[in-house]
């Protein structure tokens with residue numbers, strides 16, 4: 001009955017960050033109709049750096065070879081195919097009482113091979129600009145802030161309906177929420193089944209929403225900067241400025257890698273908040289604010305008294321006026337599911353994680369690959385299952401086909417959830433464990449052999465994931481359904 005095109009599934013993507021844009025490019029590659037709705041007036045990313053791990057690159061290539069080529073065009077060579085961890089501090093429980101001059105040499109803790117040209121960094125704005133060129137402008141609507149979703153599954157010919165802040169409405173066969181850590185779509189997905197299928201205001205305290213609807217402060221904050229390479233070389237030398245390094249110590253760590261054709265050294269300084277998970281001011285939590293501007297860099301400088309000269313040199317590269325970023329994640333209150341009916345979550349909306357394994361962005365690209373593979377398989381399954389025009393005539397055949405489509409879409413999203421849930425949740429927890437090792441929580445992370453074992457296992461579990469098998473398993477499951 002009909003051609004594959006007649007059975008096509010129309011996808012709405014909420015959000016044009018890493019997850020949304022890579023999903024869009026993957027759907028375009030597979031001729032699947034879609035539209036991205038983004039609340040910002042245009043594509044927008046901060047200038048800070050991001051590194052993509054080997055699994056992320058493989059996911060990009062499988063979604064669209066052009067997407068991977070675009071990343072490689074802006075990716076910065078690492079100077080050496082190793083990730084090197086250094087003692088940033090003398091350790092041994094000396095804390096800040098140690099005289100800085102007593103530990104002013106660089107001492108390797110561990111180095112991990114990242115694969116040929118692996119784990120390269122780029123400026124976020126550079127990669128987003130490259131990828132955005134691959135989305136035809138007529139497939140993205142800017143200035144569209146999603147407010148609510150209505151999904152009357154089982155009500156016959158009733159697509160999912162999205163309402164936007166500007167009063168407009170759009171409809172699609174399914175909606176993928178790629179709307180980031182403070183996801184509005186997550187509210188819809190996690191709202192209890194007996195509450196309305198429509199999610200209204202995010203600030204409506206009367207809604208019986210679970211804690212997992214919001215991300216929570218991880219007890220870590222960070223400072224990010226792109227230091228001009230000439231200053232970086234003057235501070236820490238050419239060797240350390242042109243490679244991927246992390247400097248570990250008590251209660252903090254610093255990561256550096258070159259970006260933008262070696263024009264800048266990306267600096268990420270992560271500090272354990274003395275106030276722990278309660279440390280981010282309650283009024284900022286209530287406002288959903290993860291950043292504070294206008295701080296002096298004294299807080300950063302103070303945190304690194306007693307660290308070695310290299311680390312103090314890197315911290316000194318930070319500008320005098322800083323923005324402080326609270327790191328929120330979903331480790332303590334994970335989403336119970338990523339899917340409800342014909343609506344699913346992907347990327348940070350599903351499983352926001354800290355940056356410490358460099359894996360959050362890559363997980364969103366893997367989600368996009370899994371979704372693209374499953375959604376691509378749906379039209380063929382509709383065609384197989386639709387019996388065609390029987391006794392009831394064309395009207396009855398169309399109604400039957402719509403019902404089949406709705407069920408298959410729901411089934412595909414349920415399979416997506418089942419295939420992605422365990423791995424993504426593991427990464428969220430492993431990221432918390434990794435930062436404890438980097439920051440020597442309870443004295444851990446200082447023994448090179450133990451550190452090597454734990455860190456190699458964690459990174460390789462992120463990097464070595466079999467993406468072809470993921471898609472194959474998911475599609476086979478759909479065919480069985």
Ligand SMILES: Cc1cc2nc3c(=O)[nH]c(=O)nc-3n(C[C@H](O)[C@H](O)[C@H](O)COP(=O)(O)OP(=O)(O)OC[C@H]3O[C@@H](n4cnc5c(N)ncnc54)[C@H](O)[C@@H]3O)c2cc1C
Nearest residue numbers: 015017018019039051145146179180347348355360361362
């Ligand atoms: C300091 C730091 C360093 C990191 N480093 C790395 C790294 O090296 N490697 C890595 O892989 N990951 C890294 N991550 C994680 C990575 O940045 C995130 O996982 C990734 O950016 C999330 O992408 P996303 O598309 O899911 O969400 P986002 O990038 O947040 O995109 C969400 C989009 O949705 C839009 N939106 C939001 N609400 C609505 C609405 N209601 N309606 C319409 N649109 C909406 C937003 O405007 C935005 O464009 C790091 C994170 C941090 C904090």
